[in-house]
Amino acid sequence: MSILCVGSVALDSVETPFAKAERVIGGSATYFTSAATLFSPVQMVGVVGDDYPLEKLAFLKERGADLSGIEQRPGESFFWAGKYHFDLNTRDTLETRLGVFADFDPVIPEALRASKYVFLGNIDPTLQHDVLDQVESPEVVACDTMNYWIEGKRSELNSLLERVQILLVNDEEARQLADEPNLLKASRWIRERGPEIVIVKKGEHGAILFADGWQFFVPGFPLEAVFDPTGAGDAFAGGFMGSLAQAGDLDRASLQRAMVFGSVMGSFTVERFSVDRLVDLTREEIDGRLRQFHAMTAFETQLEAV
Ligand code: AMP
Numbered sequence: 572m573s574i575l576c577v578g579s580v581a582l583d584s585v586e587t588p589f590a591k592a593e594r595v596i597g598g599s600a601t602y603f604t605s606a607a608t609l610f611s612p613v614q615m616v617g618v619v620g621d622d623y624p625l626e627k628l629a630f631l632k633e634r635g636a637d638l639s640g641i642e643q644r645p646g647e648s649f650f651w652a653g654k655y656h657f658d659l660n661t662r663d664t665l666e667t668r669l670g671v672f673a674d675f676d677p678v679i680p681e682a683l684r685a686s687k688y689v690f691l692g693n694i695d696p697t698l699q700h701d702v703l704d705q706v707e708s709p710e711v712v713a714c715d716t717m718n719y720w721i722e723g724k725r726s727e728l729n730s731l732l733e734r735v736q737i738l739l740v741n742d743e744e745a746r747q748l749a750d751e752p753n754l755l756k757a758s759r760w761i762r763e764r765g766p767e768i769v770i771v772k773k774g775e776h777g778a779i780l781f782a783d784g785w786q787f788f789v790p791g792f793p794l795e796a797v798f799d800p801t802g803a804g805d806a807f808a809g810g811f812m813g814s815l816a817q818a819g820d821l822d823r824a825s826l827q828r829a830m831v832f833g834s835v836m837g838s839f840t841v842e843r844f845s846v847d848r849l850v851d852l853t854r855e856e857i858d859g860r861l862r863q864f865h866a867m868t869a870f871e872t873q874l875e876a877v
Pocket of ligand 1: 579581582583596597598599650651667693694695717719720800801802803804805806
């Protein structure tokens with residue numbers, strides 16, 4: 572099953588305590604598609620300015636992504652600059668320039684309107700609504716957002732929740748959205764507003780899936796060298812949705828496996844700047860890390876003896 576993905580297609584300047592990258596390719600849709608195409612075909616929708624090095628997205632085409640929904644317009648591409656703190660878990664946004672995204676009016680190509688799997692990457696919630704308005708009968712809509720939009724577009728975001736099945740946010744965003752410090756309560760607050768499933772990402776500590784009457788935890792893969800955490804959340808979403816679309820259902824086992832593939836893809840992403848680590852990542856490497864996850868988390872027990 573293929574996935575329609577809309578999100579930012581950005582240029583990022585990133586600074587970590589150890590290194591720096593200027594105007595490298597990034598954005599929620601770019602990271603998502605780089606990860607998801609290793610599992611399922613993706614159709615990407617977004618806008619870039621005339622400063623965007625589109626040739627750097629060629630590897631996605633080779634992996635079966637349809638980039639016909641990326642419009643190029645005169646003007647500046649979406650630009651984001653961030654600086655990571657010493658622990659690499661927290662960052663400050665130094666600058667966000669919407670550029671051509673400021674008056675982006677997403678038009679979903681006719682052929683993509685029948686999409687059943689939709690990922691609304693982190694962009695203005697008004698645009699996320701516009702995209703959904705054009706998709707005929709989506710079956711699985713997953714959505715991401717961030718503090719920038721929770722602060723600036725709260726009512727649009729609240730009404731969007733009614734239209735999505737899966738919300739992916741980080742712990743800070745979940746707390747901010749629900750105005751509730753406890754994550755169990757915050758995820759319940761969100762689930763009561765629409766999404767059946769809430770996934771709370773916790774950076775290097777992994778992620779938790781909250782569903783009706785059950786939860787599932789996946790750790791972050793322990794890495795000795797984290798290079799650049801940018802995009803880990805979007806790559807998590809890409810691995811998660813890619814695996815889910817490949818399964819073709821929302822059964823508990825499919826959701827659990829998708830969570831582990833999400834964490835696998837997030838862990839590869841942070842090993843290099845930009846999408847560099849995902850460009851020639853192989854299915855063998857992914858499956859190898861999946862097996863390591865299994866070895867690290869599975870254990871035998873005889874419950875009656877505990
Ligand atoms: P993540 O590290 O998963 O939160 O994703 C980082 C990516 O999100 C970067 O590549 C940025 O270009 C993009 N980004 C940052 N701020 C925004 C925003 N306000 N709207 C859309 N995309 C953004």
